[in-house]
Amino acid sequence: MKHLLSIRDLTAADVEWILAASEQPAPRVLQDKGVALYFEKPSSRTRNSMEMATAQLGGHPVYIQPAELGIGTRESVVDVTHTLACYHAIIAARVFDHGLLEEMARVDAAPILNMLSGTDHPLQALADLLTVRQLLGRLDGAKIAFIGEGNNVSRSLAEACALVGAEFTIASPEGYGLGNAPDVRQLTDAEEAVEGADIVYTDVWVSMGAEDSPDRRAAFEPFQVDEALMALAPNARFLHCLPAHRGEEVTAPVIDGLRSAVWPQAENRMHTARGAMLWMLKKE
Numbered sequence: 001m002k003h004l005l006s007i008r009d010l011t012a013a014d015v016e017w018i019l020a021a022s023e024q025p026a027p028r029v030l031q032d033k034g035v036a037l038y039f040e041k042p043s044s045r046t047r048n049s050m051e052m053a054t055a056q057l058g059g060h061p062v063y064i065q066p067a068e069l070g071i072g073t074r075e076s077v078v079d080v081t082h083t084l085a086c087y088h089a090i091i092a093a094r095v096f097d098h099g100l101l102e103e104m105a106r107v108d109a110a111p112i113l114n115m116l117s118g119t120d121h122p123l124q125a126l127a128d129l130l131t132v133r134q135l136l137g138r139l140d141g142a143k144i145a146f147i148g149e150g151n152n153v154s155r156s157l158a159e160a161c162a163l164v165g166a167e168f169t170i171a172s173p174e175g176y177g178l179g180n181a182p183d184v185r186q187l188t189d190a191e192e193a194v195e196g197a198d199i200v201y202t203d204v205w206v207s208m209g210a211e212d213s214p215d216r217r218a219a220f221e222p223f224q225v226d227e228a229l230m231a232l233a234p235n236a237r238f239l240h241c242l243p244a245h246r247g248e249e250v251t252a253p254v255i256d257g258l259r260s261a262v263w264p265q266a267e268n269r270m271h272t273a274r275g276a277m278l279w280m281l282k283k284e
Helices: 012-022 044-056 077-087 098-107 122-136 152-164 190-194 214-223 227-231 262-281
Strands: 034-039 060-064 088-094 112-116 143-147 167-171 185-187 199-202 237-240
Touching (some): 012 122, 012 262, 034 044, 034 077, 044 060, 044 262, 077 088, 088 262, 122 237, 143 152, 190 227, 237 262
Parallel strands (some): 034 060, 034 088, 143 199, 167 185, 199 237
16 A cells, blocks of 8 residues: 655656646546645635635545544544544645554545645645656756755655755755755855756745744744745746745745746646646556
């Protein structure tokens, strides 16, 4: 049974298969079947993209909130997983603790899809790769500069870039990088990071569930993506996983400008969600 908990569950061939499937007409492989969508964290893009991707594949999405399941309190993870597998072809979850996904996957009652966890965001990374390929016509050798925190988004994107031959660089304040992540170029200078970049990417300074503080914001202020920073990468396009806070991690002229591709990127969340589910359901 295939689970997609992180980019590490995929090979380069898997990624290529998912991206290709994302751009094909949707087969009705989920006709009369359900997909459980369990949300510990709210999200407009994840819910809408997953519900629409499920519908395009002929399935019925069921949105579930934590109070409805009581995982670990009213009922064990194992029993909840078995129960949902009685009704659904796929169980998708957006959670704080990545360990919950791993525990559900060990039950092996239905394919488990990570819609986001504290450590990984594979669906965002797949949408990012599809967007980069559409913008540049290639992934191999593409230079992606991520300006911001070493978080679930940047970690999954770094892993995805390694699979497809793209060059990933991250620039973060001291202490906010990706730690000991292998094969990742890590800098503390945003200007150095964007030199020669094809893609400049950023994320919010304070992710959902992270602690906000004056010290954190002061550390990130030099890492704002503004017109001056984009001028150092004159041919680069701009990406952002959203939601965006204009005037913080990015200025309005950048995200709303002609070099921004954030709306095709957001739309691709739906297409690659469809591709990911097809990959999980396909027979070897």
